[in-house]
Amino acid sequence: MSSQAADVLAAGQGTRMKSRVPKVLHRICGREMVSLVVDTARAAGLDPTVVVVPSDSAAIQDAVGDSVRYAQQPEPLGTGHALLQARGLLEGVDNIAVMNGDVPLVRAETLSSLIQTHLDREASITLMTATPADPDGLGRVVRDSSGAVTAVIEEADADEQTRGTDEINAGIYCFRSSWLWPSLEALTPSAGGEILLTDLVSAAVGQGMGVESVKAPRPDEAQGVNTRVQLAQAEAALRQRILERWMLAGVTIRDPATVYIDFDAELGQDTVVLPNTHITGASRVGDESEIGPDTTIDASTIGDRCRVTSSTVSGSTMEDGADVGPFSHLRPGSYLEAGVHIGSNVEVKNSRLGRGTKAAHFSFIGDADVGANVNIGAGTVTCNYDGVRKHRTTIEDDAFIGSDTMLVAPVTVGARASTGAGAVVTSDVPPDTLAVGVPARVRTKRARDHE
Numbered sequence: 001m002s003s004q005a006a007d008v009l010a011a012g013q014g015t016r017m018k019s020r021v022p023k024v025l026h027r028i029c030g031r032e033m034v035s036l037v038v039d040t041a042r043a044a045g046l047d048p049t050v051v052v053v054p055s056d057s058a059a060i061q062d063a064v065g066d067s068v069r070y071a072q073q074p075e076p077l078g079t080g081h082a083l084l085q086a087r088g089l090l091e092g093v094d095n096i097a098v099m100n101g102d103v104p105l106v107r108a109e110t111l112s113s114l115i116q117t118h119l120d121r122e123a124s125i126t127l128m129t130a131t132p133a134d135p136d137g138l139g140r141v142v143r144d145s146s147g148a149v150t151a152v153i154e155e156a157d158a159d160e161q162t163r164g165t166d167e168i169n170a171g172i173y174c175f176r177s178s179w180l181w182p183s184l185e186a187l188t189p190s191a192g193g194e195i196l197l198t199d200l201v202s203a204a205v206g207q208g209m210g211v212e213s214v215k216a217p218r219p220d221e222a223q224g225v226n227t228r229v230q231l232a233q234a235e236a237a238l239r240q241r242i243l244e245r246w247m248l249a250g251v252t253i254r255d256p257a258t259v260y261i262d263f264d265a266e267l268g269q270d271t272v273v274l275p276n277t278h279i280t281g282a283s284r285v286g287d288e289s290e291i292g293p294d295t296t297i298d299a300s301t302i303g304d305r306c307r308v309t310s311s312t313v314s315g316s317t318m319e320d321g322a323d324v325g326p327f328s329h330l331r332p333g334s335y336l337e338a339g340v341h342i343g344s345n346v347e348v349k350n351s352r353l354g355r356g357t358k359a360a361h362f363s364f365i366g367d368a369d370v371g372a373n374v375n376i377g378a379g380t381v382t383c384n385y386d387g388v389r390k391h392r393t394t395i396e397d398d399a400f401i402g403s404d405t406m407l408v409a410p411v412t413v414g415a416r417a418s419t420g421a422g423a424v425v426t427s428d429v430p431p432d433t434l435a436v437g438v439p440a441r442v443r444t445k446r447a448r449d450h451e
Contacts, residue, residue, distance in 0.1 A: 010101035030262030078194030170222035
């Protein structure tokens with residue numbers, strides 16, 4: 001049985017990006033370009049995958065992880081030279097798909113089609129081509145009168161007639177290994193000292209070997225990224241794909257032009273995303289929720305039937321039926337149990353709020369453990385920092401926190417206890433009592449207040 005592997009070229013310097021960050025680590029829709037390419041290879045069933053990296057490759061390896069193998073290209077001597085560095089890791093593989101780490105938009109189904117065509121036609125080389133609206137700067141595919149591929153010529157080396165061709169080389173190939181390695185070693189370096197994969201096309205034609213091609217169904221699949229302008233173009237193309245995918249899956253997006261959803265985010269059926277909303281990182285939004293307008297959800301989990309309005313939720317969890325906003329902020333480590341209501345201008349940080357608890361407006365809840373069915377009045381602050389260390393506040397079930405209460409941590413308000421408006425609580429409040437004043441004093445048991 002034949003075997004197919006992938007080689008991802010990720011050692012380019014990317015000088016036109018004007019960046020200290022390796023080109024393939026620039027992100028689109030929340031993911032490094034090279035990691036998107038590796039995922040595509042995996043989704044197409046290619047195994048193993050080898051990533052060719054520069055000598056200083058720690059950042060790339062951190063981003064991609066240990067699910068692939070790595071080969072180093074110590075000097076940038078061309079795409080063909082880069083592929084040669086991976087030879088030792090690809091022994092015994094019958095066919096090799098070669099991809100570029102800066103061509104991030106190719107889809108797994110298109111790559112699979114390329115490989116299947118290569119196998120069906122027993123080709124030495126099968127290359128992917130495309131016809132973008134603007135082919136300027138890209139290598140052109142040259143064909144003879146019968147339509148057979150005869151060469152790939154870089155634009156700088158092309159004559160006027162060739163530059164008039166709109167079919168370009170996508171830089172994605174499948175090679176038969178038994179032909180590839182000796183042919184690659186036989187290539188003559190270019191005037192700049194580089195060994196180029198594109199020269200293999202002419203070599204194969206000269207040997208009378210089969211060269212096949214597959215045209216990408218969508219031109220953006222062949223879009224390479226060499227500048228920040230192209231990075232933005234690639235992000236726009238991928239963002240549109242993501243939005244279409246979720247709308248077809250049953251998510252309502254009222255104004256796609258103003259909604260940004262990252263590659264790793266997930267949304268449930270019948271959820272509505274309103275304008276000016278960002279759902280970033282590996283966020284999860286359940287069914288029948290409403291997100292937006294003017295909202296950011298980052299690396300957070302939102303349950304079913306939740307609502308987040310004109311607010312930011314970062315690194316936090318909202319259980320089913322919880323709601324936030326407008327103009328509120330859940331900072332990392334916040335957890336809202338089912339039915340919690342966070343109203344306007346409330347900030348929650350590193351705190352857990354129990355089922356049915358309400359903080360309607362203008363409060364700060366930081367480093368707190370809040371029980372179920374607690375009412376937190378307007379202007380409440382958990383004073384969690386003493387200038388040296390952070391301390392926690394505990395509010396037990398069914399407590400009532402009066403407006404403008406200052407809870408000076410560490411402090412506990414017991415179950416069913418209350419604080420009066422403006423209280424400054426510096427010591428624990430026992431269950432079923434009322435604390436009032438500055439500093440607050442426990443005046444009487446809460447039950448007697450109603451006698």
